[in-house]
Amino acid sequence: MTCEEVRDLLPEHLLRSLDDTTEARVRGHLRGCAECRAERVRLEDGVATLSHATHEQEPPGELRQHVLDVLSEEWEEPRGSPAPTVAPAVRGSAWRWLAAAAAVVLVAVSLSWGVSQSRRATRLQADAGSYQALLDTLGGKEFRLGALQPADGQAVKGTVVLYDGEPGKDWNSWGIVMANAPDYSGEARVRLLASNGDSLEMPSLRFTNGEASTWLVTHQDLTPYDRLVITAPDGSTLAAAAIVEA
């Protein structure tokens, strides 16, 4: 992209109305072009002026403490507790929400425990292509995958699929775990882990006939989570996965 092309797109970049592909190209250009970044700053000044001119109005005085109290409640939630929006409250475009569900499940199932030890290049390329095609269709940020690796003495295998919704849009993020454990029965705890120490609890796996699956739908940002661990009720680790971009 040339500077002229990027500057032509800057207002839409600023107002978040570019499609994902174009947005990524604009951001890529901006990272390496100080002059275009400076132009963006000038336009941001315009947005700030617009906001002061057209929608600045003092809220009721009591609202401040109310908002701070709400944030305190948010902060007091124990780390690792499920996101408050785990229940799939359908917001925005319901059909896309359902389409995302169906598509993710279909693709995840099609992998059939596929991101396994036998990672062949052609298979991976096909998988990546499938996920990219889904992203192009559904929007969203990215798909990420993980292969469950059994802990010592365990035989748990399976697949983790995360779908990161688009930041700033009314878009759900998803997590799906499918596990196969011939020697295990009962419940198992599933947690997503982030490098900053945060964790997010997913609904438990319930193994029946050696198989189990669980899924999570949330408005919470899943992008910080790059690992998943499955533990037995006694706390022992059954399996873990590193989650990487598809």
Place this chain on the structure above:
Amino acid sequence: MRNVRTDDPEADTALMTAFVGRDERAAGVLYDRFASRIYGLGIVMLGNDQTAQDLVQDTFVKLWRTAARFDPERGRLETWVLLTARSLAIDNLRRRVLESRSLQELGPPPVHDPAPGPDDLAATADLSSRARKAMSTLSPEQRSALELAYFGGRTTAEVAALEGIPQGTAKTRIHAALLKLRVEMAKEADHDV
């Protein structure tokens, strides 16, 4: 030209780092800096005091939940906060449409009496006054295109279709309007020196 920017990227990064760390003072600073514009946006776009208050609450919760994503390299904190609020307001409007509730039924926005003392608000009022003067310098065509894009969440293609103009013209009007606001705001600031 006097710099009209009111924020500092390093200070903003530090502020967001503190906010991510659940620092109530940081939350208070963010509130004091942005709540009036978020609330005003709610009044303008959603036309209802209670919904505007909900917008403020929802915006701050969303800012907290997505705070780790804030990257000053991708834009200023001020823009990020404002467009997060705008996005939530647009979502709210879309839900109303989905619920088949006509926007016309909402009636005019209620008049809200801002109670706080004038001393606290003097700087803000001055800034708003200067910003409104800057807005008045836009041509009707520039203002219309900018408001459709900003408040309506319209793409330039949609703005062009609604205004009956080529897409390139819509882009130019929005771009020129934003730059003109900046220039006029700076002039107003210089007059006050």
